[in-house]
Amino acid sequence: MAGDTRPVLSARGLAKSFGAVVAAAEVTIEVPAGEKLCLIGSNGAGKTTFVNMVTGYLTPDAGTIELDGETITGLAPRTIARKGICRSFQIPQLCIELTAEENMLVAIAAAEPRGLSFWADPAAGGRDARARELLDRFGIAAMADRPVSEMPGGMRKLLDIAMALARRPRLLLLDEPTSGVSAEEKFPAMDRVMEAVSGQASTIVFVEHDMDIVRGYADRVIAFYSGRVISDGTPDHVLSDAEVKRYVSGGAA
Amino acid sequence: MSRTVLVLVAAGLMAALLLIGLALPRWLLFLVTLAASHGIVSVGILVIMRGGLVSFGQGLVFAIGGYAAALSFTQLGITDVIVLILIGTAAAALVGAAVGPLLARYTGIFFGMLTLALSMVAYGVLIKSPAVGGSDGFNIPRGTLFGVRLEGAGGDYALYALAILVTGIAATAVALHTRSARGLMTRAIHGNGLRVEYLGTSVQSVMAINFTIAAALGGLGGALTIVALGHIEPTFAFWTQSGEFVFVAILAGSHSVTAVFIASLALELVRSFSNLYFPNTWQMALGLFLLAIILFLPAGIGSLWAGRRKASPSSGGETP
Amino acid sequence: MQLALTILMDGLIYASWLFVVALGLTLVFGVLKILNIAHGSLYAIGAYVAASMVTLFASWGLGGHFALIAMLLAAIGVALVMGPLMERYLLRLFYGRDEVVLLLVTYALFLILEDAVKLIWGVNPYYVSEPYQLFGNVAFASLFYVGYDFALIGLAVVCGIAVWFALNRTRSGKVVLAVIFSREMSASMGVNVDKVHMIAFTLGIFLAALGGAFTAPMISVQPGISVSVIIVSFAVIIIGGLGSIEGAAIGAVIVGLARAAAVHLMPEAELFSIYLVMAAVLIFRPEGLFQRAAARKI
Numbered sequence A: 001m002a003g004d005t006r007p008v009l010s011a012r013g014l015a016k017s018f019g020a021v022v023a024a025a026e027v028t029i030e031v032p033a034g035e036k037l038c039l040i041g042s043n044g045a046g047k048t049t050f051v052n053m054v055t056g057y058l059t060p061d062a063g064t065i066e067l068d069g070e071t072i073t074g075l076a077p078r079t080i081a082r083k084g085i086c087r088s089f090q091i092p093q094l095c096i097e098l099t100a101e102e103n104m105l106v107a108i109a110a111a112e113p114r115g116l117s118f119w120a121d122p123a124a125g126g127r128d129a130r131a132r133e134l135l136d137r138f139g140i141a142a143m144a145d146r147p148v149s150e151m152p153g154g155m156r157k158l159l160d161i162a163m164a165l166a167r168r169p170r171l172l173l174l175d176e177p178t179s180g181v182s183a184e185e186k187f188p189a190m191d192r193v194m195e196a197v198s199g200q201a202s203t204i205v206f207v208e209h210d211m212d213i214v215r216g217y218a219d220r221v222i223a224f225y226s227g228r229v230i231s232d233g234t235p236d237h238v239l240s241d242a243e244v245k246r247y248v249s250g251g252a253a
Numbered sequence B: 001m002s003r004t005v006l007v008l009v010a011a012g013l014m015a016a017l018l019l020i021g022l023a024l025p026r027w028l029l030f031l032v033t034l035a036a037s038h039g040i041v042s043v044g045i046l047v048i049m050r051g052g053l054v055s056f057g058q059g060l061v062f063a064i065g066g067y068a069a070a071l072s073f074t075q076l077g078i079t080d081v082i083v084l085i086l087i088g089t090a091a092a093a094l095v096g097a098a099v100g101p102l103l104a105r106y107t108g109i110f111f112g113m114l115t116l117a118l119s120m121v122a123y124g125v126l127i128k129s130p131a132v133g134g135s136d137g138f139n140i141p142r143g144t145l146f147g148v149r150l151e152g153a154g155g156d157y158a159l160y161a162l163a164i165l166v167t168g169i170a171a172t173a174v175a176l177h178t179r180s181a182r183g184l185m186t187r188a189i190h191g192n193g194l195r196v197e198y199l200g201t202s203v204q205s206v207m208a209i210n211f212t213i214a215a216a217l218g219g220l221g222g223a224l225t226i227v228a229l230g231h232i233e234p235t236f237a238f239w240t241q242s243g244e245f246v247f248v249a250i251l252a253g254s255h256s257v258t259a260v261f262i263a264s265l266a267l268e269l270v271r272s273f274s275n276l277y278f279p280n281t282w283q284m285a286l287g288l289f290l291l292a293i294i295l296f297l298p299a300g301i302g303s304l305w306a307g308r309r310k311a312s313p314s315s316g317g318e319t320p
Numbered sequence C: 001m002q003l004a005l006t007i008l009m010d011g012l013i014y015a016s017w018l019f020v021v022a023l024g025l026t027l028v029f030g031v032l033k034i035l036n037i038a039h040g041s042l043y044a045i046g047a048y049v050a051a052s053m054v055t056l057f058a059s060w061g062l063g064g065h066f067a068l069i070a071m072l073l074a075a076i077g078v079a080l081v082m083g084p085l086m087e088r089y090l091l092r093l094f095y096g097r098d099e100v101v102l103l104l105v106t107y108a109l110f111l112i113l114e115d116a117v118k119l120i121w122g123v124n125p126y127y128v129s130e131p132y133q134l135f136g137n138v139a140f141a142s143l144f145y146v147g148y149d150f151a152l153i154g155l156a157v158v159c160g161i162a163v164w165f166a167l168n169r170t171r172s173g174k175v176v177l178a179v180i181f182s183r184e185m186s187a188s189m190g191v192n193v194d195k196v197h198m199i200a201f202t203l204g205i206f207l208a209a210l211g212g213a214f215t216a217p218m219i220s221v222q223p224g225i226s227v228s229v230i231i232v233s234f235a236v237i238i239i240g241g242l243g244s245i246e247g248a249a250i251g252a253v254i255v256g257l258a259r260a261a262a263v264h265l266m267p268e269a270e271l272f273s274i275y276l277v278m279a280a281v282l283i284f285r286p287e288g289l290f291q292r293a294a295a296r297k298i
């Protein structure tokens, strides 16, 4: 059972400031394998900063980050991605001149262990089928041949997540997967994401603002305020915490 | 266009050009040879430009290829033009591989200016190097092909055929590369380099390799040029020369490599008449025309027949 | 010791005009996010117009110190004509397009201006060395210097302080800083971004032309000066960090000293020295000395 007690991700004592703004202070988070962890917090609480540090976009001022016991602090995003941490973005990061399928093919080509081919067609060898299959999981296969610039925001968000799956990551980080989706569509959208993701990635950290979604999908919740973790535990425990109610969920919960 | 079709079309085009060459007057034969030699340098610029960078210093690798080939002839006594071309290509590729990784760390503006600066440094060194003829450069006698000296009309045609074949094959290889995983990745880097890094690919390494490919093509063009022209001088590395390569690349656009050679030929034709009409305003004409293309035909003349998708080039829509 | 002093002085003199030009380049980059390749051409035009103006003034009997006014007027004239013209009728057509496109546009402009200069002033060099003698010679630690060179250093200091003061201590300067920080945010707060762009661009052009005008008496004004100036000023702002005034100052001094040292110690390496420093700085600080690597919001 040793494998189960060892966390996939282990971040200890992370700190990050931008000038006077403290975006992370003493952030310690461990994520065991198979867990669906949700990060909550008001705007500017430091959720994205945490994701950025774990994925190498930002180097923490202090603290260490380990993936399966291996230190990854300060490595470049591409190195961390190769080691198995992939993410989607709060603001989708896509190649808007390329089609949805081409974006997927880019993600698939990048995941190819033998490196990038100088000659081979990126769509050959069943890669186009895999690209379509991933698009299909998110219900955006119909848009496969359209440039991303012609796709609506919600679909871009889904494509952004689909691209993060191309590597079948060990740890998947989703930054507000349902932002930009209307309130009544949030549940179907999240259902779709969770279903699409299942089988491709099992350990998931996601950022979410909607407390109903948080209750519905998270195994565990961590609340941020001002760069600090103010509560950590089961959804019921965290969402009923007085401090969390005051600073995060605003009494709505 | 599938890959097989592409290769067949390219082979057909080359065969047709070889036949047409038999009927061309010598001055035109020479002009086309030069256009092909220069065009392949601009093809290299397009390889880089697909990734969102412009090199304003391709004259550097053009000159390196040219000087390497020319010096191999005069100093080492190598006369076979194919060997000379290989030497020029290899020399420029080596330099490209050496500076590529350094240059590839920089984005558009830095990259453009650094390439310009490098080429001007090379120019400055060349004009002050009496060993290679200083600012006058030096002449190279006609070379040989398979032991036969390339002289007279037959020699001109042989050089023409060689230029068509060598640049045609190189350009076809580039067209195939463009359609490869690496080519797609290059376009993705232009679109969103950060995402590409997040997918696990090193933007710097892709761009460095693209730069090396472009350098090899530049060296190839330089070597072909000196073999045909019989002369080399530091202006090969001068910014005006680099400017013409950029001009041809923009005029052609990145949709079709054939367009590059058409644009290059157009430039050579106009140049051969320009001395009559605007001897002192050549750069100005290039500049004005460049602006006109950027404004009215942003995807280049290649988009007239090979525009694959009508994604409006000005769609700055989302800046992530 | 003597040599060190010579190098120091030569370096500072070279740095002075270079700073003025690079300041313009970095200002335009900061506000418009455009690296204007044609900046060197504006330097050249400033030098040519100044040469013509000084000659014209002299023909009116306005010699001596009037030459300084002639040079200043030349820079102002070039800026007021070329700045709005280029920004409003050319660059503005391309805002929002790819970075590469804007780079190509200024490159096209550079090609055009290069020939335009030759059309107007011909290819023969102009010499207007009279103003160079205006301030006589200065004895300084057993060396003799031309007073004009010192005046040039003074001009650079004045320009630097003026721009810094205008940006940091005046209301309109703060507006410009806001635009530099975030174009979108300032626009949404009611800032007339178009106007800020035009003013900043014109000011940048003015600094280029000013550098050209006041170096005209020290050099032979001839075709080709624009390329070398754009390359060297580019090196300066790369060393200092794009968009930074302090960076431009330090960068200019570093480049000036490196070049002066090379000229006196290893004349062949004059050009190399500049790029050597630039490469060294870039290897250790890819964003330049005074630039913080800003992470964009993702």
Ligand SMILES: Nc1ncnc2c1ncn2[C@@H]1O[C@H](COP(=O)(O)OP(=O)(O)OP(=O)(O)O)[C@@H](O)[C@H]1O
Pocket: A018, A021, A022, A023, A041, A042, A043, A044, A045, A046, A047, A048, A049, A050, A090, C294, C295, C296, C297
């Ligand atoms: N690259 C940066 N430069 C400067 N400040 C930053 C940077 N990234 C984040 N910040 C600041 O750090 C704080 C935390 O930001 P972060 O993006 O992590 O918040 P968040 O919890 O994701 O908020 P939101 O719900 O709005 O996405 C904010 O005050 C933000 O302005």
Ligand SMILES: [Mg+2]
Pocket: A047, A048, A049, A090, A175
């Ligand atoms: Mg966030």
